[in-house]
Amino acid sequence: MLKTVFVLYHLLGLCELLWANNVVSAITPKDCSLDCIQQGGSGCEYCRITREHVKEAVGFTSMKEFGSCIPWPCFDLLGKQDPKICQHYVQAPNDVMVEFVQESDPKSDTIVVSWKPSYYGIAFLRGFQVILQALGGSNIACQLFLFHRKLSLPASHSEMVYMSDPFPGLFLDSKYAVTVMALPVPEEWEHFYHSKIFSTRSCSEKNGLEQCKKDWYPTNIGIKQEGPTVTLTFNLAPPNLDIRSYFSLCYANGMTTYTDIKPNFTQNKTHHSFQMNDLQGDTNYTCQIAANEVDAVRKTFNVYVMPVQKEDAMSRSVAPSLVLILPLCLTAVVIILVLLAALTKKRPQLHISKLSIEPVLTSYEEQLYKASRTMEEVAFLPRDRPLTPPRLLICYSCHDCPAHIRSVMLLGAFIQQHMATQVILDMWETLSMAVEGNMAWYCRHIQESDFILVICSKGLSYKSEPPEPDDSNIEEELDFESNAFSSDTAVQLIREEVGRAKAKGRDLSKYMAAIFEYSEEEDIPNEMRLVSQYRLTTDLEVLFSHLHGVALHRPGGYLKINDFTEEGFSKLPAGAALQQAIYEAKIAMRAKDQRTMEKEDL
Known part of the structure; x- marks a missing residue:
């Protein structure tokens, strides 16, 4: 009996171990024919799609720069026989991870991307598309993986880990963006992909x-x-x-x-x-x-x-010199006293008149005077601050009136000129954005900036419609470097990042929200209400304190900067221009709201 129980115990342990290995093990792609995938044959559950497959099915010949990726892979490769299988919503993958693979080349890195499918729409999941792009460059690598058309995954399969093929030849110490998309991709669906920015290893991390x-x-x-x-x-x-x-x-x-x-x-x-x-x-x-x-x-x-000790040398040199200098000093003091006494006797009336003209402070007035002097004492910036000024990225909505955009531009000019801050604004770097691409430019500055200021307005609630696809010019649809990634999309990325940082308990001091005097607090999105909020130009002092980490108040004193007061602000050319722009934007926004109300009444 005991022997039977012992054998059963070990069998159960072995079964649990095998079950755990099956759950943890990752699913890697296989080589399959396109006919096997389209017909749903066995052994074609998770297959890599090569450039030859795409050329055979679609007829493209210039696909080298995009690998095996095409804009609508499910429709072009599986939807011709059954279009309905490519029309369901599928949620973006979860837990996207990047793992480094050992290779012999000391000058490059190789990675493998892994992820888990979401259980939302998993029964209609047809595959994945993985895109890798170097930030600041135009090099794109893409891999496409499909299930056969008859496969339907259960919700429990969402815990399985899927893996890509290796991406070789990545430059060391460089930043890349990897995007994993779940297929199919309906045009009106927004949550079908998950992006992750990572850096390859440095030379020292890989080679020592x-x-x-x-x-x-x-x-x-x-x-x-x-x-x-x-x-x-x-x-x-x-x-x-x-x-x-x-x-x-x-x-x-x-x-x-x-x-x-x-x-x-x-x-x-x-x-x-x-x-x-x-x-x-x-x-x-x-x-x-x-x-x-x-x-x-x-x-x-x-x-x-350490300070140089000079006390002994000083004591030895001072001793003999005092013997010579002391009599001369006493003689000079006696002469000065005699002269002062003579001048006092000759001009008594003038001295009295001066005393009567000078104001006499009472003890209470002296205390007020000293208190006022104490409260206006200068507050210095911290001595341990960085040698370079803080970098501030300003994001805003492009869907408001041109006067609002002008206010944002003049605000950036004032902050850079009078607040010891390096401002990063897309309106000033159109050339570099054209070279890098809008997406890469924003992603890089969101990571590298010390602070991010989102100018909130009614335009943030505007949702643009996606462009209609044009089958006649499909090569233009393959342009991953288009200008569609605007400042509005950057604001959306920042809002999502703030939400994740708050959920994980991270520091939110990097992010700030602000509104101009013509906007309302309701214009601030819910995610941005979690960070510091300012009304401009009233809170310029508080914004300066946030950027440089200097306290506005301290015992016996407070920070007072003449450039940020109402009188001093209007005397500066940049301040006067910003005030005028905010006033013009206020009038333009009111006129726009009036026209909107009239249209709604009609």
């Missing part, structure tokens, strides 16, 4: 720091100070990198000290020591050291230079 000339930097740094002399010791690069010179930079109190370093490799091939000159005592320095190569990685470290 000792094999990468660009990524190498000193890792062992020692500092020694003897009196006013500071000596720095660091490890040299390995000989195979052929790095012959180095440099160091030190920053403190707005001053920069540069040191050119040329080691003597005949004395020591592993370490080098040099003296850091021209450093002031009793000062904290932020220093960097790097190889003297283009775009080399810099190692940052801190150096505190």
